[in-house]
Amino acid sequence: MQAVVLSGGFGTRLRPLTYKVPKPLLPIANVPMIEYVLAVLPDEVDRVVLATNYMVEQLEEYFEKKEHPFEVVINTEPEPLGTGGAVKFAQKYIDDTFFVLNGDLISSLDAGKMAQFHRKSGGVGTIALYEVEDPTPFGMITTDDDGRIQEFKEKPKPEEVTSNTINAGTYILEPEVLDVIPDGQKISIERETFPSLVPKGLYGLPFQGYWCDAGTLPKFLEANGLILENDKALAAPLQSYVESIGHLCVGKNVQAKGDPVLKDSVILDEVVIEDGVSIDNCIIGSGSTIGQGSILSGTIVGYDQDVPPGTKLTDGKIPPEN
Ligand code: GTP
Numbered sequence: 406m407q408a409v410v411l412s413g414g415f416g417t418r419l420r421p422l423t424y425k426v427p428k429p430l431l432p433i434a435n436v437p438m439i440e441y442v443l444a445v446l447p448d449e450v451d452r453v454v455l456a457t458n459y460m461v462e463q464l465e466e467y468f469e470k471k472e473h474p475f476e477v478v479i480n481t482e483p484e485p486l487g488t489g490g491a492v493k494f495a496q497k498y499i500d501d502t503f504f505v506l507n508g509d510l511i512s513s514l515d516a517g518k519m520a521q522f523h524r525k526s527g528g529v530g531t532i533a534l535y536e537v538e539d540p541t542p543f544g545m546i547t548t549d550d551d552g553r554i555q556e557f558k559e560k561p562k563p564e565e566v567t568s569n570t571i572n573a574g575t576y577i578l579e580p581e582v583l584d585v586i587p588d589g590q591k592i593s594i595e596r597e598t599f600p601s602l603v604p605k606g607l608y609g610l611p612f613q614g615y616w617c618d619a620g621t622l623p624k625f626l627e628a629n630g631l632i633l634e635n636d637k638a639l640a641a642p643l644q645s646y647v648e649s650i651g652h653l654c655v656g657k658n659v660q661a662k663g664d665p666v667l668k669d670s671v672i673l674d675e676v677v678i679e680d681g682v683s684i685d686n687c688i689i690g691s692g693s694t695i696g697q698g699s700i701l702s703g704t705i706v707g708y709d710q711d712v713p714p715g716t717k718l719t720d721g722k723i724p725p726e727n
Pocket residue numbers: 411412413414415416417418419428456457458482484485486487488491506507508509620
């Protein structure tokens with residue numbers, strides 16, 4: 406089997422971090438996010454096509470150095486082709502049933518079980534489903550009792566909710582699906598390709614456990630918490646701080662002076678935290694310095710930023726670049 410990992414988005418909601426590092430390489434519990442995505446793939450996957458177009462050199466460099474039990478092909482689009490266009494653009498590397506995975510997902514999906522279900526169902530595709538209380542911010546999917554998909558609804562209004570299962574961003578598709586995606590066009594697989602495949606037999610398989618699309622500040626922090634709670638196997642050793650509260654991930658060579666209050670945050674490598682600092686629900690990019698007495702809450706500090714002493718940043722405000 407093959408797998409296409411969608412890794413070409415700009416990651417705008419994680420800026421300013423994604424000005425310097427592509428989202429798939431941002432660390433969750435000190436390990437690049439993409440490793441958690443690749444870790445769900447069953448052994449029968451022998452080739453992974455990374456569908457990229459943003460910060461490709463960094464991805465190339467990473468995959469040149471890192472060994473994996475499958476071949477990794479970096480397939481760079483001439484321009485962003487959307488999730489469907491990127492899959493079509495990978496066609497030359499696909500000759501078998503294949504996975505498609507969003508490159509920013511942290512989940513406990515059993516992809517081997519999903520492949521078994523797919524073969525049994527005989528459909529052209531299977532979509533991993535996840536149960537949520539409120540599907541309105543997501544792509545809602547309604548199935549019949551056999552799992553055959555009846556309806557897709559992107560971000561349904563409350564009165565349109567007919568199901569509480571959503572598209573969990575992982576698919577198994579037959580190569581014939583590629584024939585319905587036009588060449589060289591920007592296409593959304595979720596909004597355009599899948600609804601057109603319903604008459605051909607698309608199935609949904611719910612899974613239990615955890616699932617998180619780590620593409621925003623709160624979700625990135627949640628993803629770190631999930632890994633700390635559930636899946637320490639991949640995570641590199643983390644430093645712990647006595648003053649820490651809640652889920653806290655601290656990278657290598659972080660220096661904290663005095664008694665900082667560090668709560669529910671991700672602090673990447675080589676950060677310097679001066680005296681009297683409070684950091685709560687933040688991501689702090691590697692190499693940054695947080696000046697004395699700064700209070701940061703719900704903010705993203707980029708890589709190598711100098712946050713001046715006495716800075717107060719809350720509610721999603723990010724420090725200006727320097
Ligand atoms: P935002 O800019 O913050 O919305 O993030 P994003 O660009 O990553 O978008 P989103 O989270 O909606 O994308 C879901 C997945 O599809 C991510 O893994 C993206 O890397 C990937 N993706 C989105 N658009 C493209 C594209 O045009 N080409 C490729 N190859 N991947 C894409």
